[in-house]
Amino acid sequence: MVDLNIKIGTIEFKNPVMVASGTFGYASEFCDFFDPSVLGAVITKTVTEDFRPGNPPSRIVETTGGMLNSIGLPNSGVEPFIREKMPFLRKIKTRLIVNIAGKTGDEFARVVEKLEAVDGIDGYELNYSCPNVKEGGLSFSADAAVAEKVTANARKKTRRLLITKLTPNVTSIGDVGKAVENGGADAISAINTVVGMAIDLRKKKPRLSTITGGLSGAAIKPIAMAKVYELLKRTTLPLIAIGGITDTTDALEFLLLGACAVQIGTQNFVNPAIGRDVVEGIADYCRENHIHHISDFTGSLVI
């Protein structure tokens, strides 16, 4: 038997494989492909206080080894989320983390406060890292002091698991990691997308309506790995690795580095059942290598 169980804060997860916010909708969209209950956690698309239409098209561009997006956090707002999405989400037999964004630090705290009354939620992932919005977004993790304050305000509102999702688009992700640790976060997820741009030569125009967007997919895996490594050196918080994970090997590499869990993002669009495949792949690897508990493997990289 292989035990893939992990613990982050006080919460146990059945395995270390999660799906990244914004790449798995609200889970119902993927049920034709596999049962999301096999995942360690489902992380929802970002929820904000009020309705957001998102950015105008074009919002997505395929690039070499990845994808550029500038979606702009469209969602119907926290009240419709509770009414319309939670009844299905709470039926999934795994952990549920709600990803939250706000235009201001107070908005993060207000959304957390509203969700506190809702059962079936195990934690929150504070999105300090969307590069595609004019207000909020990157500004919360561009300044370590701001990141600490917003985290501390949200912390006051909840005892549930509090994860902060950080951007690589800063001078020192380690400083921001330290700041959210001081602010009371239970864990860090990293990285969100890398700011990028694409041009249409024929039209002589940028391909995205917002000119720049966020690059994700296999192309950013080495960047993600270096940033996760930096965070592991600078904080004692559990690290949930995101960035270019396309298969079991990628996931295992991040666990070997020291991440306690992984989130699969862009690859969900390529293979909608990738989450299930990676859970099975990690279990197979452990069996083949006589690893009884995943924690015996995590962080065993030799440097």
Ligand code: SIN
């Ligand atoms: C978006 O909605 O623009 C992408 C989400 C994100 O980068 O956090």
